[in-house]
Every structure is written in structure tokens, then in C-alpha cells.
Amino acid sequence: MSSDKQYDVCLLLEGTYPFVAGGVSTWIHNLIKGMPELTFTAVCILASSKEKAEYRYEVPDNFVDPQIVYLHDPIDIQKNPFKKISATNIEKLRKFHYRLDRNDISMMKDMVELFRHDKYPLSELFHGKKAWDVLVERYKPDSNDESFIDYFWTYRFTHLPIFKMLPLDLPKAKVYHTISTGYAGLLGVVARVMTGRPLLLTEHGIYVKERKIEISQAEWVYRKEDERMRIQSKLGAFQTFWIRMFEQLARLCYDYSSAIYTLYEGNRQFEIQEGADPDKIRVIPNGINLDDFLGLKPADHDYMGQTEFAVGFVGRVVPIKDVKTFLRSIKIVAIKIENLKVYIMGPTEEDKEYYEECVNLVRLLHLEDVVEFTGKVRVTDYLPKLDVIVLTSISEAQPLVIMEANCAGIPAVASDVGSCRELLEGRTVADQALGPSGIVTKVADPVSTGEAILKILTSPILRSKMSKAGIERVKTFYKESDLNETYLNIYKDYMAMEDLE
Template sequence: MSNDDNKNEKEYDVCLLLEGTYPFVSGGVSSWIHNLIKGMPDLTFTAVCILATSKEKAEYKYEVPDNFVDPKIIYLHDHVDIKQSMFNKISKKNMQKMTEFHKNIDLLDIDFMKEIVTLFREGKFPLSELIHGKKTWDLLIERYGPEVNKESFIDYFWTFRFTHLPIFKMLPLELPKAKVYHTISTGYAGLLGVIARITTGRPLLLTEHGIYVKERKIEISQAEWIYHKNDDRFRVDSKLGAIQTFWIRMFEQLGKICYDYSSEIYTLYEGNKQLEILEGADPAKIKIIPNGISLKNFLGLKPEDHDYKGQTEFAVGFVGRVVPIKDVKTFLRACKIVALKIDKLKVYIMGPTEEDEEYYEECLNLVKLLHLENIVEFTGKVKVADYLPILDVIVLTSISEAQPLVIMEANCAGVPAVASDVGSCRELLEGRTISDKALGPSGIVTKVADPVGTGEAILTILQKPVLRKKMSLAGIERVKTFYKESDLNKTYLKIYHKHMKMEDLE
């Protein structure tokens, strides 16, 4: 794109950089983005949306606001026809810089990263040479270390190819022109943010709901598509194979680079801030901004004067994608414990089932194994507000969360929650500040992957109407006082306005 083209290109107020979320994937983060855009109708938003492959249908899951326009889609793992050319080689000097980049990525300063991006965008690292070239092959062999490495070279080769090709494709991309770039994660979206910051000089903002590197570590530890001799593992441990470690190191490095280039970093609670610092973020850049929800959508769904005494029929809800990180299987096992004590029980699992069809099938088989076919219903994606009036308790059994919107929505509606002790779930249910804690608990926190503890917590709430009443009222007051969406939108509007006026790199 020429300089004249850049001058004539449409400029947006905010360019969002999104990986696997809005508007093509539903979920808590996507809903947060949707509500943020709707709450600022006077700003124009565009987005670069990263999806895995064009084989997946890119269909809107939301009715996007009028001020969200011209989103651009990048398919991370689409096949690229790479033609070799004997006339398009990487110079020895530039290959030395690529080698230095790989060896010293933890020590990179801003100027060196800027130089690498500039060389890519000037065509000094042609894709054909990076994939097929002799110099790249030599670098790969050097990084592999055949003298000491016990892992399969074939696995290492394809891991290198699969992890680096998306990065090589992204570095030369032209991004929409915007006053502010805002990435909602590190990883590949964060890399786009770094490119934007380098090429435009405009501010880069980062908001992390869940810590991207942490979540990728969990997924990589569990992944069956990454070779590991012992794949019967639930949690991240210290004995990962070299291939898994390769993946994790890459995401750690992308995260550190994004932290370095971000003008400011926002996260949801203190625990996240500490994780970001451990991953290399500058503490001075980090600000905590809790999520909020629209009160009008949830207040009054269950009358505050509702009498829970004498109730014999109960409904339990689970809201979330049916994927391993949400640990639906622990929830199902907990429901079996509840069903043994309560005769009239209905369980709703509310969320998309198509994201991991194999895991969904495993959950269906577990339902049959536990003889819960007449109790459990997978609803698919639904409007949660339509179900909250009939629910007695909401349950989250995730092994990783940030600040789950569903807990705030349930609290606002007067529905107590049971949640695993991840992210800010404890703060949401027991309070964050002294005045918040004084309101009393609005649910019960349990251990991760603990079906017995989860089942007992559900039973405690269902079988103690006075306690459930107190939790209901505490949740309503907590959200009204501390988690209003209007306050969140005002905060981000001030942030955008401040950074829209900045012309240069800090």
C-alpha cells in the first residue's frame, strides 16, 4: 500500500484485534466486546478477526451495532501456495538478524523488534525462503540441537512450521487505519497489535480477561494433537515434552512482546495482574477494571420477596461452551450426586456444543453412563435471561476463568452460584473489598475438578431456603453497587479519548 493510499484510507476511532471471538464466536469475552461497542455509539469501531481456517463458516453470532463496520478476517492456518524463486533470497546479514531474533527473543528491545517487522514488510524475508530456504533449514537444525535432542525431528519440524507460518504471514499484513488499536488478548492478536504500534505509531491497548499464556498452557498440556509419551494428564505439570514446551515458549514470547509494546494493560482483578507481571508485564502499565453488566436486563427476573420454603422441584443451570476448559464432566458428576438426594431435578447446560464436537459426544456418553438422560438438557446457545427466572442455582466448574459474566448476571437476577476457585469467582461470590464482603456471600466457591464438593455445595443452597434467600439478596446488592456496565463503558470511553489524542510512540 502506498503512502497516498494510506492518506486516503478511511480512519476508524478504534480497531479491535480479536482472536477466535466476536462476532463469529459466542461467549463471555464476545459479549463483553459487543456491549462495549454498543455502549459507545459515537465511536466507530472496526476489527481484525483471527479465525483458524476458512473451512469454518464465518457467521455472525451477534446482531452487530451500526458503529461496528468493515471487519477484516484473517485465517490463521489456511493453505498458502508458496512458490520458490532462485532470485528471491534472504541476505546473510538479514538471516543473522533472524537467528539473533530466535536466540535472544526474551531480551529483545523495542528497536530490534521494530527492525524485524520493517524487514518483513520491505520483503527482505520472502515466505518461500522462510519455508523452503537452506538458511532457514540450517537455523532449524541449530535450534533443534540433534546432538542432545531426544525428541522426534519430524515432530519438531512440523511444530516449527505450524507455529511460525502464521506469524510469517501476519507480519507483512496491512491493518486498518485507526486512532487507537485495542487487542483483547496477547498471542496472535497481540502480535497484530505490535505490528500496528510499530507501523502507525498509534497507541496499543491490551485488555486480558483470561491470561492468554496460562490458558494456552492448559490446552497444550491436555492436547492430544501434540505428541507426548504420556498424554493421560489433566493439569499443567513440570514434565512437559519438548514439543509442548516449544508451543508454550512461543506463546510466552508473543505475550512478552505484546506487553512491551502496549501503552497500557487492563485486566479484571488482582490475581490476573500478578500473573501478567510473572509473564513479563511492567506493573506500572497495568490497571484493574472489573467487568460490568447491564442491570436492566437482569434485575427483577426473580422477585426479591420470593419465598423458597416448601419447594420440592429444583432447576440447576450451567452456562458456557461445552469444551474441556469448562470441565462439563465435573458438573455432570456433581449433578448425579444431587440427583441421588433430590427427586425432582432439572439440569440445563446452556451454551454452544459445536466448538469441540468430540468432547460434546463424551459428555453425552457420560450423561447416559450416569443415567441422567431424563434430567440433563443441552440447550445449545440460548438467551440466559430467559432461563434465569426458573433456575435455583447457577454452576461453573471451569478450570480457568477470568471474571465470568454469568456469575454477575445470576447475582443480578438473584440466583446464587456455585463456582470453582478460579479467576475472580471468589471475589464475585464473597466480595472484593471490605464493604463488598460485608454484603455476605452470594454463592459457594469449590475446588477445581471436585464433583463431590460441587454436588454438596449445590445441595446446601437448594436445601437451605433461608441461606438461599440471603445469597440472592447479597448478589443483587453486590452487582448494583460494584458491577454496573455503565460505569465500565464510561471508564473505557475516557481511556479511548485519552489515547486517541496521542500521536507518537511513548
């Protein structure tokens, strides 16, 4: 992208808005919509052009000219095949990796400038003699028991996306704002190095933590319970390779960010553990538009005479949301409550194999007449008919669905991850005095989840108290207008800054 046009804010987004629906995307959408006086653009990182990039949101008028980068699309590696890496630059590559292994990121600026100004073809970076020698040197053939072929392909799969990010032409902006570390965070580092403009980072879920969970669940990773069945596993080393890469990308983003924002104290502590400067981090809780949810559930709802019940699950049908635990908990509820309807509201296409497994589990549990997969819907169309919202994620930050349900007067059952306990039991003394607006359960525990759902549905007085507590909690502590005002002031402060070193 070559243009003299300058935007107020350039968002750096990975697998999210406006092409993927979800809590983070909704947060971004509402943030942009709440600041019509600013002009936003974005670099949107998606997996592959084989998947259609269709807007999942009606984007505001002040969101313009988004640029799409496909992470895993093939690249013409023969372009400029005769350009060779100089001995000076290959030594820079060697020193950079040596220092990075020791958590020294002081040469990152050298790497960004090397890739942007010299733009070596990928054929040279992966098959050139000098680059090959560095790869073999890092493999340490005299002491490494792992397969070199596996090492080579792991290196290629992890580094190809990085090599694609480094030379990208980015939109000109007064402020760059990445909503994760990872590859989007790396683009933020590039923007900071090349433009000198401030880089802001907001983490909802901690990227490194979520990637670790995904890697641990990947089919190519041995489970702990299999440890006794094998003498040696080569996969452990490559699992570590992937995790280490994401940790290093996070450290780079933390270091180059002018400021770091996150949703609750637990996230802040994890960021510090991963190398972030505590003085840079500020906790800014999420917020929602109260007008969208207040009054959705009638104030005179008859809890006492109710004989039919509806349970909702809002989220993508993917492993990290642990839909299977939810379904098993519903089986427990369905045994006790005859007139039960369950809605699973969220996209099903992101992990089609997992979705099919969930559909099969519904059949296995004989819940076909109880459970409905709605796909992506307007949650406000369903909230009025719901009696409880359930969240069984194995990782969350500060889920909007709990705030939305509580604001509508609907109690929630949520696994003890992220800030769910704060949202349902209160964060401060004044917040806790309102009383619980739901029940927190153990992670991946269908029994405790099912029992919690039953407790709320079968206890009219408790449900009424939780409903009132939730409404008051969100009205007092989680207003979207407060969030937007906070970020608008942040943007204005950093937009006014001179270029940074």
C-alpha cells in the first residue's frame, strides 16, 4: 500500500474484525462506532484466501480502506532469485537469533530494516547457502537427537508468516493499535520501528496463553497421560519450538508498545510474567451499551410459576469454548427438567470438525429435541426468552456475553477463567456488596456446571436476586460510554505526540 493518506488510528487485527464474529470483534466494532470523530483503518491478518473474506459487521463510516494479509498463502519464492544475502547481514541474522534466545531483543530494529530495505527472496532465506548454514548451526547436529527434516519444516511453518509480515507496507497513521501480540503484534513492532509513531497494545485474552492451550490440544502433540507409554517423543521439542516463538513475539510487542491495556488484574500479572514492563500496563474493564440490553427481560417476570426453561450458550463452536462440557452439563439438567430448550448461539464454520463432533455428541446424549445450533444470530433476539446463560470456556478474558446477559437480568453460570469470577461476584468491596449475579464453576466440569444451572433454574428467589444484582452491577461498573471516553482520551494523547525514537 503506497499512499500519502494518513489515518488517525491503524488497527492491527489477527483473525478478527470485521471478517470474524466474536467478543473481541464486537468490542472493536463498538469502539470504532463510538468515536465517529476519528478515522480508523486496519491491517487484517487472515489465515488463507481460500476462505472468503466477508464482512460480518456493518462497518461504521469512519472505518475505511482495510488491508488484508493472508498468513498462509503461497509466495513466489523465485522472485529476484539471484539476490544473495551479504556476509554482513547473515552475521546480523546469526547475532539476532543468538540474542533472542537469551531474551535480548536489542537487534529487532536491525532485522526490520534488513527485511524492508534488502527484501531477500524466500528462496534465498530458506535455501540460500548462507541462510542454510545458519539453520544447520541452530539445529546443532552434533547434539540434537530430533529429526532434521521435522526441524526444517517446523522452522519453515513458523517463520514463513514472520518473513511475510516484516516487509509489509503499512498504512500511515498517527497511532497504531494492535489487539493482540502474535503476528499482529509483530506488525505493530514494524510500524513503530519504521514510522516512529506510538504503538498501543490491548490484550483481551492473553495471546501466548491461548496459543499454548491450542498447541496442547493439537493432534500432533502427545498428551501427558501417554507419557508412560513412550520412551521418547520428538514432538515435545517442536511443541516447545512453537511456544517459544509466540513467547518471543509477545516479548517484542510488549517492549515496543508505548502502553499496554488489559481487562483485569489476572491478565496484567500474566503479562508481567511474560516480560511486560509493569509501569506500562493499565487495566481498563470492558463495557457494553446499556440501552441495548436493559429491559429485554420483563421486570415483572413470574419466576415462581415457571414450568418451561431456556438455557443459552453464546460463543464460537470451537474447542477453547469447550462446548462439549456444556452439552454434557445440559444432559444432567435435562434429566431433572422436562420442558427444557437450549440455544447454542455462535458461528459453527470456524472449526467444522469440532462442530460435527458436537452435533454427534448431541445425538449420543439424545438431546436432539432440546439443543439447537442457531449459528450467528442477534443475541438480543434470544435474550428475552432465556433463563440462564452458560459459559464453559477453558480460557477467557472478560467476556461480553456475561455483561450482556446480566444487564438484561439473566444470571450466568461460568467456568472460573479470566475475569468471570469478578463479573459474577464483584471486583471491589462496593461491587461485591451487590451480591452474586451467577455461579462460578470448575473448568471442564459438566457435573458442577449442570448442578449450577439447576440451582438457578429451580430457585426462583435466588434467580430474582441474581437478576437484580446483575443489572445493578453492569449499570454501575461496565458502561460502554465510560470505555469509549477512556480510549478516546488515550488516542488523542498519543496522536498529539511527536515521533518516537
